[in-house]
Amino acid sequence: RPFQLPVTMDGCGCCPETGCSVGVDEGRRHVLVHTTVCPEDPCDCDSCQRPVATCEIPALARGDWTVESLNGGSFTLHVEDEISLVPEPPACTTFGEADDCTRAPLENLRPDPVARICIERNETGHLARLLNDCGGCAHQGPCVARVRERFTDDLPPGGEIELEPTVYFGDCDGVCPPVCIETERECPLPELLPGGYYRVWVDGRPRFTFVEGTEPTCGSDVDVFEP
Known part of the structure; x- marks a missing residue:
């Protein structure tokens, strides 16, 4: 059935007016989203709010679809029954x-590869800041973040945060220099339970635990918990 896909854009505003148009190529299983922001903000405030456009996606057949933005960025959307x-x-x-x-x-x-993770608040919710201490020259692929709510009694209320950051090397990039280049990226998170106890996983590996709203909220390989 049709659904809404919120798209958060770079930039700051107070209450900017946004729009989104959607095109679907069923043969290629591609969805093209074109987001716009009105240059005139009707509100005046000191805060920085990232513009969010709501894209109306029509009903899609079951399977994997490639969602592309007008600037060429893309990610894979999995559609279930x-x-x-x-x-x-x-x-x-x-x-x-x-x-x-x-x-x-x-x-x-x-x-x-991720050497250190920090869970932070921003103007729209939470994000995971990932540090790769030897990132090289790869392009950033999509970073997927899932939050599975916990229903067991062995741990406090909260959930599991599963992160899947990806990279890729371009066909014309040539040989990457044999030096370590530190890279950092942000992965937005779904809504977290206030005061919830969360365990963070990266590519299926346990990394660290934290309680929402408390400090510190950073972890690395040395903070690994027993699953």
């Missing part, structure tokens, strides 16, 4: 970087 005994957990994803020289960047993705 409307009726499911186990619904998918809430998730957020970033658009992967575009590369005009790479025909199918989503087919060349590999995990992005």
Whole structure:
């Protein structure tokens, strides 16, 4: 059935007016979203609010769809049947970087190694800030973040935060210099339970735990918990 896809854009505003147009290519299983922001903000405030456009997506057939923005960034959207005994957990994803020289960047993705993770608040909710201390020269692919609510009694209320950051190398990039280049990226998170106890996983590996709203909220390999 049709659904709404919120898209958060870069930039600041107070209450900017936004728009989104959607095109669907069923043969290629592509969804093109074109977001716009009105340059005149009708409100006046000191805060920085990232513009959010709501894209009206028509009903899609079951399977994987490539969602592309007008600037070429993309991610994969998995569509399930409307009726499911186990619904998918809430998730957020970033658009992967575009590369005009790479025909199918989503087919060349590999995990992005993460040395340190920080969970932070921003103007729209929470995000995970990921540090790769030897990132090299790869392009950033999509970063998917899922939050699975916990229903067991062995741990306090909260959930599991599952992060899947990816990178890819372009077809025309050549040989990457043999030096370590520190890279940092942001992965937006679905809504977290206030005061909830969360365990953070990266590519299926346990990394660290934290309580929402308390400090510190950073962790690395040395903070690994027992699953």
